[in-house]
Amino acid sequence: MNARFFLLGSLSAALVAFALTSPRVIAADKVDPVADAKAFQNFFFQKFPTVKHEDFVNGPYSMNEDMKRQWQEKEEFPPYEFALDAGKEMFATPFRNGKTYADCFPNGGIGIRQNYPYFDTGEGKVVTLELALNRCREANGEAPYSYVKDEMASLTAYMAFTSRGKPMDIKIPDDPRALAAYENGKRYFYTRRGQMNFSCASCHVQSPGERIRAEILAPALGILNAMPIYRSEWSGMGTTSRRFVTCNSQTRAVPLEPQADEYRDVEYFLSYVANGLPISGPGARP
Amino acid sequence: MKLSLPLAMLLALSLAPAARAANEADYKAAYAAAEAASREAAGMRNQWTVTVSALAAAKKAADGGDFDRAVAAAKEAEALAKASIFQATSEKEAWKAMEIR
Numbered sequence: 001m002n003a004r005f006f007l008l009g010s011l012s013a014a015l016v017a018f019a020l021t022s023p024r025v026i027a028a029d030k031v032d033p034v035a036d037a038k039a040f041q042n043f044f045f046q047k048f049p050t051v052k053h054e055d056f057v058n059g060p061y062s063m064n065e066d067m068k069r070q071w072q073e074k075e076e077f078p079p080y081e082f083a084l085d086a087g088k089e090m091f092a093t094p095f096r097n098g099k100t101y102a103d104c105f106p107n108g109g110i111g112i113r114q115n116y117p118y119f120d121t122g123e124g125k126v127v128t129l130e131l132a133l134n135r136c137r138e139a140n141g142e143a144p145y146s147y148v149k150d151e152m153a154s155l156t157a158y159m160a161f162t163s164r165g166k167p168m169d170i171k172i173p174d175d176p177r178a179l180a181a182y183e184n185g186k187r188y189f190y191t192r193r194g195q196m197n198f199s200c201a202s203c204h205v206q207s208p209g210e211r212i213r214a215e216i217l218a219p220a221l222g223i224l225n226a227m228p229i230y231r232s233e234w235s236g237m238g239t240t241s242r243r244f245v246t247c248n249s250q251t252r253a254v255p256l257e258p259q260a261d262e263y264r265d266v267e268y269f270l271s272y273v274a275n276g277l278p279i280s281g282p283g284a285r286p
Numbered sequence: 287m288k289l290s291l292p293l294a295m296l297l298a299l300s301l302a303p304a305a306r307a308a309n310e311a312d313y314k315a316a317y318a319a320a321e322a323a324s325r326e327a328a329g330m331r332n333q334w335t336v337t338v339s340a341l342a343a344a345k346k347a348a349d350g351g352d353f354d355r356a357v358a359a360a361k362e363a364e365a366l367a368k369a370s371i372f373q374a375t376s377e378k379e380a381w382k383a384m385e386i387r
């Protein structure tokens with residue numbers, strides 16, 4: 001390829017992207033998560049008036065009737081079943097010190113997915129379920145799992161499964177650091193990045209239900225309730241970490257390291273604004 | 287305002303005449319400038335994948351002795367890195383325009 005042409009081509013792509021950026025600037029005001037969540041949910045309820053509220057947690061399937069029918073048929077022999085069984089067994093198998101995951105979590109880890117991520121006032125940071133699982137391993141002398149591979153997906157799949165139907169229930173404690181983490185997650189969600197100049201919202205707020213290559217975009221409302229997910233394209237399970245990394249790469253942004261503060265915070269924000277919507281994970285996608 | 291920096295970069299690059307073949311010193315200067323800009327972008331946690339690829343392409347071309355190509359790729363990497371810095375800077379406020387409220 002002619003170097004100068006290549007240069008001009010990619011620069012013009014960047015230029016076009018900038019030209020599309022809205023110049024509207026809104027004055028900063030105080031952080032109000034309760035009002036945010038209400039506005040966020042209303043936006044989707046009004047944009048998709050025929051979608052039942054609890055259906056938003058089914059990602060692309062809430063947006064497309066044909067897909068939904070195929071999916072419901074598939075649910076009889078769900079492709080995540082293998083991961084679920086593996087997760088259940090892993091969860092019950094003691095560490096070398098004789099303890100188990102159950103010892104690390106409230107209620108023995110059963111039926112608690114809807115409370116993650118939470119803000120840890122001791123650490124002053126958001127703790128996701130994936131992070132809590134690895135901390136549990138390390139506290140018991142085991143090596144942490146990769147955040148983007150099967151073991152982590154199996155464990156979170158099992159924990160989500162035991163929480164199915166429970167409404168997302170994320171708390172923001174009365175701590176300025178918790179509010180700051182929430183706000184940081186919100187900023188990350190709406191910030192444009194990558195050469196394509198897309199924010200998470202460009203795809204999951206402005207275009208849910210639309211096709212991007214072969215995929216139908218999931219709505220941002222309840223977008224984490226089905227995690228982790230099986231994807232045919234991955235021929236396997238994907239954790240929340242894996243999904244964030246993939247979504248960043250799609251905009252030609254270099255992804256952050258899994259469980260970076262920004263990812264923890266955006267998970268906190270997206271989960272908080274989905275409060276009240278049921279856990280549906282693990283999910284399966286075409 | 288939003289267009290000015292990338293536009294200026296585009297113009298500067300497209301109008302620059304390729305007067306003579308580039309040599310290793312040209313490449314080293316271009317690469318150093320690109321690397322500095324890309325490091326700044328990474329520091330803002332806003333590196334673009336295409337910047338990283340262009341840097342790698344520059345290095346590869348230089349290793350093969352093709353300094354024309356190496357300089358072009360390094361300049362592209364620098365321009366992309368600068369655009370990503372510009373993006374991160376403007377998004378410090380601009381993200382609010384996207385917010386659902």
